[in-house]
Each structure stands twice: as C-alpha cells, then as structure tokens.
Amino acid sequence: KNQVEQSPQSLIILEGKNCTLQCNYTVSPFSNLRWYKQDTGRGPVSLTIMTFSENTKSNGRYTATLDADTKQSSLHITASQLSDSASYICVVSGGHAGKSTFGDGTTLTVKP
Amino acid sequence: DVKVTQSSRYLVKRTGEKVFLECVQDMDHENMFWYRQDPGLGLRLIYFSYDVKMKEKGDIPEGYSVSREKKERFSLILESASTNQTSMYLCASSLSFRVRSNQPQHFGDGTRLSIL
Numbered sequence: 001k002n003q004v005e006q007s008p009q010s011l012i013i014l015e016g017k018n019c020t021l022q023c024n025y026t027v028s029p030f031s032n033l034r035w036y037k038q039d040t041g042r043g044p045v046s047l048t049i050m051t052f053s054e055n056t057k058s059n060g061r062y063t064a065t066l067d068a069d070t071k072q073s074s075l076h077i078t079a080s081q082l083s084d085s086a087s088y089i090c091v092v093s094g095g096h097a098g099k100s101t102f103g104d105g106t107t108l109t110v111k112p
Numbered sequence: 113d114v115k116v117t118q119s120s121r122y123l124v125k126r127t128g129e130k131v132f133l134e135c136v137q138d139m140d141h142e143n144m145f146w147y148r149q150d151p152g153l154g155l156r157l158i159y160f161s162y163d164v165k166m167k168e169k170g171d172i173p174e175g176y177s178v179s180r181e182k183k184e185r186f187s188l189i190l191e192s193a194s195t196n197q198t199s200m201y202l203c204a205s206s207l208s209f210r211v212r213s214n215q216p217q218h219f220g221d222g223t224r225l226s227i228l
Contacts, residue, residue, distance in 0.1 A: 034216065043202055043221045043222055044202075046216035089154070089155070100157075102155040104154040105154060
C-alpha cells in the first residue's frame with residue numbers, strides 16, 4: 001500500500017530559527033515528490049517539486065531534499081518568519097495511474 | 113494568476129439533505145479533483161475528472177457523486193448527507209494527469225461543511 005508519513009506531527013520554533021520537516025514514503029513506482037504549504041483557512045499551495053533525478057530544490061528560504069534510494073525527503077526552512085506558521089504537506093505521485101498520495105502534514109508554529 | 117473558486121466557505125446542512133458543492137477554475141485545466149480533509153487523515157481523494165463528462169472514483173467515493181458538464185466547473189454532490197460527511201472539502205485542478213507529469217495541483221480555499 002502506498003503511504004506517506006511525515007514527522008514531526010507538530011513543531012514550535014522561535015522566529016529566526018531554522019527547522020527541518022521529514023517525509024518518508026513507500027510509493028512505487030515513483031514519479032515526483034512535492035511539498036505544499038497550507039495556511040490556516042486556505043488551500044494548499046505548491047512550494048517545490050522534485051523528480052527522481054533531483055536531490056535538492058530551493059524556493060527562497062525553503063530547501064527540499066530527496067533521497068530516492070531511502071525514499072526520504074526533507075523540507076528545511078531557514079531563518080523562519082511568523083508567516084511560515086502553517087501546515088506543510090508532503091505529496092508523492094506515482095504508483096498506480098500516477099495517483100498522488102498525501103501525508104498528514106506537519107503543523108509548524110513560529111513564535112515571536 | 114491561477115484561481116480555483118469554491119462557492120461556499122462554510123455550509124451547514126441537515127442529515128438526509130442533498131448537498132451541492134461547486135468549484136470553478138479559470139485556467140482551462142483538464143483535470144479537476146475533490147478531496148476531503150480531516151484531522152489526522154490528511155487529504156483523501158473522493159473523485160476526479162480528466163475531461164468534460166468524464167469521472168473516476170478516488171479512494172473514498174461512497175456517499176458522493178460528481179458532475180462535470182463544462183470544463184471549468186466540477187460539482188460534488190452528497191446524495192443524502194450524513195453526519196460522518198462533516199469535513200473540510202477541497203477542490204483542485206491541474207493541467208495534466210499523465211504519469212510523470214510535474215504539473216502542480218491548484219487548490220481552492222475549501223468549504224467547511226457541517227451536517228447536523
């Protein structure tokens with residue numbers, strides 16, 4: 001069964017600090033992995049996407065990594081801001097008919 | 113800019129009612145999706161459509177149906193609403209559903225539906 005597991009479930013950090021969110025998956029075959037940011041009361045918005053051949057992708061202060069051998073990804077946030085407070089969802093596409101499998105998300109709270 | 117619009121942000125209905133959730137996208141996307149989002153369960157796919165009048169069941173289609181009469185509009189229908197359908201419903205669209213497509217899904221802001 002295709003699964004995507006994210007950790008931690010929630011995280012609280014102080015403004016200006018860095019943090020790393022984890023995503024492990026069992027989706028096979030693999031097509032791509034995407035990180036979404038979901039602000040409270042809003043729909044998810046795509047941050048980065050990585051294919052099999054990519055192991056790092058940056059979007060401003062967000063850097064995603066992918067290890068296709070161990071089926072792990074991480075999202076690193078540098079110099080956090082209050083606006084980074086949100087849920088971060090890892091989505092892996094592939095498997096049967098290219099379907100997307102969603103993780104449960106990590107809720108990040110950035111405090112002043 | 114890409115825009116997916118869901119007709120209601122909040123909706124309260126009674127058990128047994130027929131409920132319609134509407135979604136419109138302005139990007140001429142081929143594919144549209146309906147998800148429900150519940151705490152601890154993530155986003156679960158209810159139905160998707162890859163063309164007008166075409167639909168495919170997702171992971172949890174029971175109790176739901178969909179309609180896509182026009183390319184820009186995708187409707188989710190709860191035939192006889194039940195309390196376990198209380199949830200956040202998210203609509204999304206994407207340019208292509210082909211395997212290995214790198215096109216992102218663009219989401220609406222959701223409809224929080226309560227069934228009393």
